[in-house]
Amino acid sequence: MSLAAATTASQGREHDCAHCGLPVPPGLVDADASEQFCCNGCRIVRATIESCGLGQYYGMRTDEAATPAKPTGRAYVELDDRAFLERHAPAVRTTVRAIELVLEGVHCSACVWLLEKLPRVLSGVVEARLDMRRSTLRVTWDERAVPLSKIARTLDSFGYRPHVGRDPEVRSIRQREDRRLLVHIGVAGAGAGNVMLLAFALYGGYFHGIEGEYARLFRWTSLVISLVVLLWPGSMFLRGAWAALRTRSAHLDLPISIGLVAGTIAGTINTVLDRGEIYFDSLTGLVFLLLVGRFVQRRLERRAADSVELLFSLTPAFARLRRGDEVCEVPVDSLTPDDLVEVRPGESFPADGVVGDGTSSVNLALLTGESRPQSVGEGDRVFAGAVNLAGVLLVRITASGRATRVGKLLSLVEECSRRRAPIVQLADRMAGWFTVIATGLFAATLVFWLFVEPGHAVDRAVSLLIVSCPCGLGLATPFAVSVALGRAARQKILIKGGDVLEKLARKSKTAPILFLDKTGTLTEDRLSVVDFREAPEGAPAHVRAWVAALEKQASHPIAQAFALEAAADAPATLHRAHATGVEGTVAAHALLVGSRDFIRSRTRTVTTPGWAEEASHQMSAQALTPVWIAVDGRLVAVAGVGGKIRSDARATIADLSRRGVQVAILSGDHPATVKAVGAALGLGEASCHGGLSPEDKVRAVEAAAKGGAPVFMVGDGVNDAAALSAATVGIAVHGGAEASLSAADIYLGRSGLGPVSEVFDGAERTLSVIRRCLAVSLAYNVLAAGLAITGVVNALQAAVLMPAASFTVLGMALWLRSFAKEAA
Amino acid sequence: MSVIYLLMPLAFALGGAAVWAFVRATRAGQFDDLETPAHRILHDDEPSPPDA
Numbered sequence: 001m002s003l004a005a006a007t008t009a010s011q012g013r014e015h016d017c018a019h020c021g022l023p024v025p026p027g028l029v030d031a032d033a034s035e036q037f038c039c040n041g042c043r044i045v046r047a048t049i050e051s052c053g054l055g056q057y058y059g060m061r062t063d064e065a066a067t068p069a070k071p072t073g074r075a076y077v078e079l080d081d082r083a084f085l086e087r088h089a090p091a092v093r094t095t096v097r098a099i100e101l102v103l104e105g106v107h108c109s110a111c112v113w114l115l116e117k118l119p120r121v122l123s124g125v126v127e128a129r130l131d132m133r134r135s136t137l138r139v140t141w142d143e144r145a146v147p148l149s150k151i152a153r154t155l156d157s158f159g160y161r162p163h164v165g166r167d168p169e170v171r172s173i174r175q176r177e178d179r180r181l182l183v184h185i186g187v188a189g190a191g192a193g194n195v196m197l198l199a200f201a202l203y204g205g206y207f208h209g210i211e212g213e214y215a216r217l218f219r220w221t222s223l224v225i226s227l228v229v230l231l232w233p234g235s236m237f238l239r240g241a242w243a244a245l246r247t248r249s250a251h252l253d254l255p256i257s258i259g260l261v262a263g264t265i266a267g268t269i270n271t272v273l274d275r276g277e278i279y280f281d282s283l284t285g286l287v288f289l290l291l292v293g294r295f296v297q298r299r300l301e302r303r304a305a306d307s308v309e310l311l312f313s314l315t316p317a318f319a320r321l322r323r324g325d326e327v328c329e330v331p332v333d334s335l336t337p338d339d340l341v342e343v344r345p346g347e348s349f350p351a352d353g354v355v356g357d358g359t360s361s362v363n364l365a366l367l368t369g370e371s372r373p374q375s376v377g378e379g380d381r382v383f384a385g386a387v388n389l390a391g392v393l394l395v396r397i398t399a400s401g402r403a404t405r406v407g408k409l410l411s412l413v414e415e416c417s418r419r420r421a422p423i424v425q426l427a428d429r430m431a432g433w434f435t436v437i438a439t440g441l442f443a444a445t446l447v448f449w450l451f452v453e454p455g456h457a458v459d460r461a462v463s464l465l466i467v468s469c470p471c472g473l474g475l476a477t478p479f480a481v482s483v484a485l486g487r488a489a490r491q492k493i494l495i496k497g498g499d500v501l502e503k504l505a506r507k508s509k510t511a512p513i514l515f516l517d518k519t520g521t522l523t524e525d526r527l528s529v530v531d532f533r534e535a536p537e538g539a540p541a542h543v544r545a546w547v548a549a550l551e552k553q554a555s556h557p558i559a560q561a562f563a564l565e566a567a568a569d570a571p572a573t574l575h576r577a578h579a580t581g582v583e584g585t586v587a588a589h590a591l592l593v594g595s596r597d598f599i600r601s602r603t604r605t606v607t608t609p610g611w612a613e614e615a616s617h618q619m620s621a622q623a624l625t626p627v628w629i630a631v632d633g634r635l636v637a638v639a640g641v642g643g644k645i646r647s648d649a650r651a652t653i654a655d656l657s658r659r660g661v662q663v664a665i666l667s668g669d670h671p672a673t674v675k676a677v678g679a680a681l682g683l684g685e686a687s688c689h690g691g692l693s694p695e696d697k698v699r700a701v702e703a704a705a706k707g708g709a710p711v712f713m714v715g716d717g718v719n720d721a722a723a724l725s726a727a728t729v730g731i732a733v734h735g736g737a738e739a740s741l742s743a744a745d746i747y748l749g750r751s752g753l754g755p756v757s758e759v760f761d762g763a764e765r766t767l768s769v770i771r772r773c774l775a776v777s778l779a780y781n782v783l784a785a786g787l788a789i790t791g792v793v794n795a796l797q798a799a800v801l802m803p804a805a806s807f808t809v810l811g812m813a814l815w816l817r818s819f820a821k822e823a824a
Numbered sequence: 825m826s827v828i829y830l831l832m833p834l835a836f837a838l839g840g841a842a843v844w845a846f847v848r849a850t851r852a853g854q855f856d857d858l859e860t861p862a863h864r865i866l867h868d869d870e871p872s873p874p875d876a
Binding site for chain 2: 130
């Protein structure tokens with residue numbers, strides 16, 4: 001393709017990838033083809049889907065994938081392991097098994113169509129059912145006809161990389177819990193509705209008269225239904241209250257249960273004695289509404305946790321074991337020390353080990369926070385979780401599983417999260433006061449009326465307990481929190497629990513402290529060309545495009561940084577790619593791009609120009625990797641490659657400081673580098689801590705927490721995970737490692753730091769919504785209690801007042817603004 | 825005897841049947857996924873092969 005043709009094509013219109021819909025980089029536009037692809041992965045996937053006769057998929061889509069497909073071409077043979085199948089894929093019939101596979105890249109209804117056509121593509125697959133919300137495909141297959149590995153390969157070739165869900169037992173326990181709660185809601189709802197109907201008849205009779213026979217019938221029927229509701233779905237509150245009593249802690253279930261139990265006993269006695277009020281309509285309605293509140297909150301918390309689990313794909317679940325001349329894929333768990341494994345470029349190491357053969361560079365950023373790739377050769381140590389960047393390595397394993405460095409870090413994470421004290425939520429703290437005040441008032445009312453009017457004493461005291469039952473309190477928190485979690489999720493901020501919002505927004509005497517990790521958090525995790533210095537005597541005009549054209553053919557991440565930088569359309573021939581540089585011909589010029597030593601070993605120039613050495617030093621001080629570029633044997637430029645500081649980092653830090661949050665950096669990178677980044681962001685040297693090990697980070701977080709201030713940690717790597725779980729609230733940023741995602745309370749699904757401010761904003765607004773709801777519900781309770789003590793309120797008025805309070809609170813929780821409604 | 829003694833047991837039998845059906849459906853997992861069926865219904869059936 002000529003240069004001119006490419007220019008016209010890119011001037012014409014932006015091309016979108018025919019598979020994923022992302023814009024096609026100008027260097028990859030093929031002017032002659034009708035379909036453009038952003039990468040080879042998308043091209044292969046589209047061809048595969050069309051060859052299966054499923055090309056309709058592209059016409060049906062309502063929403064594009066928006067992530068390039070990357071078929072891995074893996075064999076997935078570890079899925080055919082007997083022990084694995086027994087554990088994860090229970091047999092449905094003799095040879096038919098079912099398994100749930102978590103898929104990457106599920107995005108719209110066309111995916112449902114495509115994936116559920118699996119039985120047509122592969123004979124032996126009995127059924128495939130997709131759950132879109134959880135991106136989980138349930139596959140039922142006949143193991144005699146088709147192995148699971150083949151199913152996995154097919155899914156992979158369609159661009160949906162399959163993963164095995166974490167633990168089938170945990171999932172089935174959760175599923176049972178969810179179903180039980182839903183059953184409870186159904187029973188409570190049916191019971192409450194029927195009791196309400198009977199109550200209408202009784203209230204009608206209250207005004208217009210009713211025969212004693214029918215009144216007794218309705219009251220007894222209400223009693224029976226209410227007992228079912230209270231003892232079956234309502235037992236949840238009674239158990240919660242009992243647990244709170246035993247541990248002497250405040251919990252909202254306690255005052256709720258006091259109200260429920262008092263009402264039930266009084267109602268039962270009144271039914272039996274055929275006098276006074278029964279309270280069953282209010283009680284059953286209360287149980288129903290409270291259950292609905294809990295269900296809604298649980299659903300949204302679950303959704304956030306499920307979405308985070310989908311991102312678990314960074315540590316490899318398999319390894320390439322070398323036995324003699326053969327290479328086979330085995331599960332990581334089966335590796336033992338002294339095994340030889342092969343690790344290809346772009347893969348992460350499955351275990352700790354020593355390089356036995358090959359040279360490459362590795363990225364340890366996830367483990368240490370050190371952003372610059374390190375070169376390794378025979379005899380060097382490599383660690384599980386680090387990424388192999390350049391060449392194929394043969395590694396002799398020294399430690400696997402929990403004995404690896406990552407494994408030890410993960411046990412540290414668990415230990416930190418166990419030590420973390422749970423907070424007593426606002427509603428629960430209020431509940432403690434509620435219980436004390438309500439029982440105190442109950443006793444006072446009882447004693448007072450016993451002297452004044454003994455016949456009505458018990459009735460009035462009981463109606464006080466019932467109207468002061470904190471139903472608004474019990475409803476406000478779950479609804480306000482679930483509205484906030486739902487809105488945050490739409491902004492791609494996943495929050496794992498409602499208490500997190502309270503921890504974020506709670507006022508403290510000392511200023512809260514926020515620690516930021518540097519690599520991957522403040523800086524982008526993708527490498528790019530940050531600095532470019534040409535020789536004083538000048539460089540050829542197209543040198544950057546030439547380098548891009550050459551580097552496009554290499555796979556090293558530094559090469560990728562150049563390749564993405566400029567339209568690379570000059571004809572280029574790559575002669576050789578080494579771990580430290582590349583050599584090639586572009587537009588009839590000989591090009592050398594690589595490290596200082598690589599260039600020096602390949603050019604005849606013995607002395608290196610002073611400007612280049614100086615530029616290299618300056619770049620190294622800023623944590624950039626200097627890359628030298630020589631054209632036709634003459635050094636023409638030095639480029640600094642590294643992680644760019646995120647564009648919104650400075651604004652976010654300024655915003656947080658304005659809120660009175662102390663911001664500091666905790667990084668594993670060299671202290672000088674950290675200070676340079678800190679200075680660029682307006683942070684003083686005192687708040688930039690570099691050279692920290694993961695344990696040091698935990699110590700820094702814990703030391704800060706000693707002062708009593710809430711400590712927030714924002715990070716991405718495995719090295720931050722322990723600190724994330726030790727902090728009051730841990731926030732994992734977009735693209736973080738699996739360990740940090742599971743340790744953090746909040747996951748930011750958008751890149752950049754901007755969402756951090758949004759999280760703080762949203763938490764504050766949510767808490768103020770909760771406070772306002774509580775104030776209203778308290779006002780209702782005080783009013784109703786006052787009326788009950790004086791005996792002014794009768795059964796009908798109480799019956800109207802209580803739901804009115806609940807619905808006002810509900811309305812407020814639903815309509816007040818917490819997180820912004822739609823994604824900006 | 826008033827008709828209410830006939831109607832109330834009848835009403836509760838019907839209501840009880842509905843609750844029983846709901847509990848059964850929930851326990852069978854019919855409410856586990858409320859999102860995908862809404863998409864699935866939109867897909868056309870396969871045209872049946874002419875010789876079948």
